[in-house]
Amino acid sequence: MKLQEIADKLELSGLTPVFDKDVTGVYISDMVSDIIANAKAGNLLVTVQVHANALAAANLVDVTAIVLAQGKQPAEDVLRMAAKHEIAIFTTALNRWQVATKLYEIGLR
Amino acid sequence: MTEELRRPRYELVDVKPGFVIIEKEMYTQAARAYFSSEPSPPKEPYREGSQVWGFWETAQALRFAVKDTATGEVTRFDELLGLMFYGACDPSSDLYQIGDLAQDNKISIYVAITYEAPDGSRVNIPMDKIRLLNRLYNERIRSANKKILILPDLFGLYRELTYGQIMLDFGLTAMDGPAPAGQQGEGA
Numbered sequence: 001m002k003l004q005e006i007a008d009k010l011e012l013s014g015l016t017p018v019f020d021k022d023v024t025g026v027y028i029s030d031m032v033s034d035i036i037a038n039a040k041a042g043n044l045l046v047t048v049q050v051h052a053n054a055l056a057a058a059n060l061v062d063v064t065a066i067v068l069a070q071g072k073q074p075a076e077d078v079l080r081m082a083a084k085h086e087i088a089i090f091t092t093a094l095n096r097w098q099v100a101t102k103l104y105e106i107g108l109r
Numbered sequence: 110m111t112e113e114l115r116r117p118r119y120e121l122v123d124v125k126p127g128f129v130i131i132e133k134e135m136y137t138q139a140a141r142a143y144f145s146s147e148p149s150p151p152k153e154p155y156r157e158g159s160q161v162w163g164f165w166e167t168a169q170a171l172r173f174a175v176k177d178t179a180t181g182e183v184t185r186f187d188e189l190l191g192l193m194f195y196g197a198c199d200p201s202s203d204l205y206q207i208g209d210l211a212q213d214n215k216i217s218i219y220v221a222i223t224y225e226a227p228d229g230s231r232v233n234i235p236m237d238k239i240r241l242l243n244r245l246y247n248e249r250i251r252s253a254n255k256k257i258l259i260l261p262d263l264f265g266l267y268r269e270l271t272y273g274q275i276m277l278d279f280g281l282t283a284m285d286g287p288a289p290a291g292q293q294g295e296g297a
Contacts, residue, residue, distance in 0.1 A: 021252065031278045033171045036192075037124055041251040053276045056194030059217055060257060060276075062250045081196045084212055086252065 012090035168277035
């Protein structure tokens with residue numbers, strides 16, 4: 001499923017440009033070490049973690065984009081770094097469970 | 110291409126969750142770290158020669174090995190404290206500037222930071238292991254033209270970085286951005 005399609009269906013607020021990429025699955029985690037060990041390339045990462053190291057971990061394993069739940073907002077330098085690495089960051093007022101259920105409802109597994 | 114052909118050759122195996130325990134020397138404020146699978150490190154200061162070391166900070170982390178599924182060979186990475194992203198460095202640093210240039214060509218640079226040796230230097234990580242890490246992460250990438258380049262610490266970064274710059278999970282301070290300077294490791 002295309003990233004833009006997901007962003008539209010969940011009414012996510014884009015904090016960076018949205019890159020033309022496919023999303024092949026979802027991983028939910030707030031731990032850098034867990035992301036490194038278990039997230040997969042092409043995943044959409046759902047988290048409340050806004051630390052720059054979460055972006056570093058997401059980039060290492062080539063996640064497609066990051067959805068920040070509960071209205072979390074990263075620092076400007078993190079957004080700049082994400083854009084440079086072509087990892088889109090979105091924010092939403094939904095919590096992680098609500099994001100997960102909505103992603104399931106639109107067909108992501 | 111079939112799923113079988115797409116299956117990665119290298120796999121993370123024997124992944125053990127644990128803790129990076131950071132200690133500080135009472136007089137010199139030198140810091141050092143070690144991996145523990147126990148969540149409760151010794152909190153009492155202890156003497157080591159003329160030095161007095163005490164618990165300072167802990168971070169959740171993993172210890173792992175990499176398996177080459179083609180040969181069955183398993184390589185442990187016990188000396189690896191963590192990876193540091195170039196973007197975690199000061200923008201005026203050599204590594205940041207090299208990383209910034211490399212990223213223009215879709216190459217993301219990380220540095221493998223190892224644990225301290227007993228003499229205060231760093232444990233060496235063989236170049237073959239660095240190559241293995243690079244293969245592990247690069248073979249999974251789906252984004253077009255993207256590359257990961259993990260380097261050994263050729264820059265001597267361990268002398269000046271803070272533990273907060275390494276990709277570790279530092280308690281609740283990690284939830285809201287970088288920890289204040291006074292809560293990070295020094296001279297990691």
